[in-house]
Amino acid sequence: MLCGIDEAGRGPLAGPLVVVGVILKEKVEGLNDSKQLSEKKREKLFDEIKQKSFYHVVFTDSKTIDEKGLSACLKLSIKEIMENLKKEASSFLMDGNTSFGIQNLQYKIKADATVEEVSAASILAKVSRDNYMKEIALKFPKYIFEKHKGYGTKAHIELIKEYGRCEEHRTTFKIKGIDDILNQDSLF
Known part of the structure; x- marks a missing residue:
């Protein structure tokens, strides 16, 4: 089989x-x-x-x-x-x-x-x-995971810019244009 x-x-x-x-x-x-x-x-x-x-x-x-x-x-x-x-x-x-x-x-x-x-x-x-x-959208409501499922949509990227990454985010997946901002602000 x-x-x-x-x-x-x-x-x-x-x-x-x-x-x-x-x-x-x-x-x-x-x-x-x-x-x-x-x-x-x-x-x-x-x-x-x-x-x-x-x-x-x-x-x-x-x-x-x-x-x-x-x-x-x-x-x-x-x-x-x-x-x-x-x-x-x-x-x-x-x-x-x-x-x-x-x-x-x-x-x-x-x-x-x-x-x-x-x-x-x-x-x-x-x-x-x-x-x-x-399920995790309930734990991290500000990221709206139930909508974009963690994919790099414009809305998701805007939320990462605003709140930084949470423990569910992959830190080795670089996001063009915002990783420099996040590193400067020490959000994660």
Whole structure:
């Protein structure tokens, strides 16, 4: 059985990296790249995918991303998924253009839109991460994480300019034009 692997949260300025592996046990209708689906459709598919699959979800917090680097965190997450799903999976396929040097990991660009298991992983990763960002929005209301999910939107960057970074922000992700301001003001 194929284990599809995908991630959400590679590029945001705040919040975790979420990597998911999925092995479908039953057919799930309507799968696609999570970015091509509405939030409502993703959330509906989320529960169905969980019921009809073996899956493993790995969260890596922003502090660990800053300490180890994004590529190392991706690689560690993929290895954890492979270890946890090795009994059920006969092969592993990652969305993207690299295997991160991991043996027995295949990769395919746009697999999240063309391979059902990877589409399912894409949806679980996106919804899991979005739900996390909605939860932390309650702890850090001034950043409005529930709206932009930690991505570098104009509104989010303006809030960082105003308040500095919180513990959910990735300090190694530099923001053009404001890191100099933040460093001068010692806001973080």
